[in-house]
Amino acid sequence: LANQHLISGLIFLVAGWLLFALVVRSLHQLNRRWVVLVPAGLVLHDHLSLNEPTLFQRHELTQVGPASSESTSLDLTQGAYGLALDVRCATEHEVWPTSTSGVAEATSIAGLLCAPARPDALLAEAAKRKMPVG
Numbered sequence: 001l002a003n004q005h006l007i008s009g010l011i012f013l014v015a016g017w018l019l020f021a022l023v024v025r026s027l028h029q030l031n032r033r034w035v036v037l038v039p040a041g042l043v044l045h046d047h048l049s050l051n052e053p054t055l056f057q058r059h060e061l062t063q064v065g066p067a068s069s070e071s072t073s074l075d076l077t078q079g080a081y082g083l084a085l086d087v088r089c090a091t092e093h094e095v096w097p098t099s100t101s102g103v104a105e106a107t108s109i110a111g112l113l114c115a116p117a118r119p120d121a122l123l124a125e126a127a128k129r130k131m132p133v134g
Helices: 006-031 119-128
Strands: 033-038 041-046 054-057 061-066 085-095 107-114
Touching: 033 119, 041 061, 041 107, 054 085, 061 119, 085 119
Parallel strands: none
Antiparallel strands: 033 041, 041 054, 061 085, 085 107
């Protein structure tokens, strides 16, 4: 703009603002994925993988720990890097995974994989709350 290139400067300014808005929106979507330890158990709040937050009650949990490569649990990591945790239940648990078709269908699972940002802190806190960590 200072060199009298007003038109090209405005075009780049608008393009930069649009790109900035897109990046902020994408990062905000990733920031809304949580694993929450509550007194009743563990809540997975992940709008990218599940249609609604899901509570896994403490008495139904059989294992919360690092996932093995042979795990048959439902993968909700969305391809995230890092350590995936395997949350296993004693009985089948009903979840509502998101779908690209817009029609959600209930799925019964015995376990799921999630990838928290700090799996070590989550496992330490779960152990403090007397959840089956292993």
